[in-house]
Amino acid sequence: MTRLGDLERAVMDVLWDADPGPGGGRTVREVADALDGRELAYTTVMTVLDRLAGKGMVQRERSGRAWSYRPAASREAHIAQLMLxxxxxxxxxxxxxxxxxxxxxxxxxxxxxxxxxxxxxxxxRTVPANFVADRQD
Known part of the structure; x- marks a missing residue:
């Protein structure tokens, strides 16, 4: 699993903290607006989300003319993987x-x-989809 840079972490925090609601994802504009205290260009946030999608950290789907982004795994699953x-x-x-x-x-x-x-x-019990079992017990 990839460690996140400061801006990537801020973007992921926005997605992790978002109410999943209908559709479950957030547009680039919604993410940019939620990045409190950061004056970032729309294209910067779009690039970060695109890179996070390439790393498998977020999933995206078309929402009209825009993309909608949501975390590929929970914050807890990400932290657990980092610990492993x-x-x-x-x-x-x-x-x-x-x-x-x-x-x-x-x-x-x-x-x-x-x-x-x-x-x-x-x-x-079934194993959660975001659980990574790469160890041998």
């Missing part, structure tokens, strides 16, 4: 996981415990 990629950067994935586990707060540790217990429970 960060684990692959070091020498020992186990050591990095232990260090991470020791650095989380009590509440965060409880969330992790519950998630691990839930994933260990046998069930006939």
């Amino acid at each position: 990629e960060a684990l692959d950067l070091g020498g020992s994935r186990d050591a990095a996981l232990v260090r991470f586990a020791r650095s989380v707060t009590g509440t965060e540790a409880e969330v992790l415990r519950a998630a691990l217990a839930d994933s260990a429970a046998p069930a006939d």
Whole structure:
């Protein structure tokens, strides 16, 4: 998964924060208007969205004469993928996981415990479409 630059991240935040509503996507104009405090040309925002589409970060579809953009995956799925990629950067994935586990707060540790217990429970659940299983357990 691609790490995002500052402007790409701002654009993705607009899309992630948008109410999916009817149609579910946002036009270039809507994204540009939502980028508070940034005076960006329409063509700049259009280029960023086009590049994000090329990277697989957004999906687009025709909405009249314009394109409508929506995130290809949730913010949480993106962050989870970044965390998995960060684990692959070091020498020992186990050591990095232990260090991470020791650095989380009590509440965060409880969330992790519950998630691990839930994933260990046998069930006939389908895997979410945005889940990337590139590890071997």
